Amino acid sequence: MNDTDRLPRTTDPALRLALELDDGRRCSLPHCRSLTIGSDPGCDLVLADRFVSSAHAQVRFDGQGGYRIEDLRSTNGLRVDGVPVQGAQLEPGMHLELGQARLAVVRIDKSEEEARARRLRGDASFCRSPHRLMGRSAVMSGLRDQLEKLAGLALPVLIRGETGTGKELAARTLHEFGPRPEAPFVALNCGAIPPALFESELFGHRRGAFTGAHRDHAGAFARAGRGTVFLDEVAELPLEAQAKLLRVLETRLVSPVGGDREFAIECRVLAATHRDLGAMVTSGQFREDLFHRLGVVEIELPALRRRRSDIPGLLEHFANQAAAELEREVVMSKAAVSAATQHPWPGNVRALRNAVLRAAALSEGPITAAGLLPVARPQARPDTIAVPRGTYADMNAALLRHVVAEEGSIRKAAQVLDVPRSTLGAWMQRM
């Protein structure tokens, strides 16, 4: 038998279906679009199974509200409810086998789906969520649509954007609207991990693996379980660490340092960077194969100066946040809104948020333009830096302290040094 057309057809146009993997991952069938399934990272649904062909099958939208799966001449074929088929109309309750991978066709509860979409679009009820990407500009609403589509797919996503544009917020949104929002979201700042600790932080270690390893340590992949690992500032990984990460992403197997057993990883991997990874690949600083693994899909968070129409809404949002924290009214003057809309905001939304919170804390009446954007006082810059005699580490610490003292804040120093604020913060903590 090569076809299961005799199965009842899906006629309800509102019926939404998803494919559920054995490990609980769920991929909702995109509205009115086709979806390819295979082991190739370019597929919409990637199955890391050596019996799955690179492009194994395709789920086609049939134009009438239904979906059909077709075998794409795969090596190991397609089975529906245990029967080898060439194609079949998808119905809830069916079991598909592609190579050794098993997928169940499940019905998505419509109200659950609608609530998810409403939350992502920004209903009032979702305003309280700390993970909300605000902004009414066309570029931001396009981005939210993109995130909504990507959240249901198990693909790796590379998030690009300048510091403070909301990359981590976007990663959390993908996790929160993905199939397992209740599973852990583990964020790791790759720029803040000393090279010697990289393997242990990601993959974990066993007790006694190295001096100081007094007990077993679960790495990020183990802690994320079936959730998400977010590799922030992934471009900062040294080449040796990149090779190790690539191996894990290819085999989906992790071996803790000092352990003799590998375990399979089940989490989704998201990565972010403020750097031009393509250029780093060209200059040999970043592995091309890892770049393609991580960036199956790329999204870009636009700089705030490229979407100035979002600024008044963000000011209002953060003024409300400040009012809630300070337990008093916080009002922005028209002049402050106008000045903020012209400002270049090199530190993007984070800088804007900090400016509003600082101004709200310091001003008693409405926030003025000068209160929000104080003019930087020119500082006398010494020609030399007093560097202590000592080790390379001592010297680095002295230089970092100097830049922070001169710039007046870790945020500004991070901009001068062109490193993320969180990275510089972590360096300072280790000094």
Ligand SMILES: Nc1ncnc2c1ncn2[C@@H]1O[C@H](COP(=O)(O)OP(=O)(O)OP(=O)(O)O)[C@@H](O)[C@H]1O
């Ligand atoms: N669109 C947005 N709506 C509301 N808040 C935002 C938005 N974008 C960023 N923020 C806020 O700005 C701050 C910085 O965001 P986030 O940490 O996600 O940026 P990032 O791009 O990951 O920064 P970095 O590269 O420095 O790590 C957070 O407090 C976040 O909540």
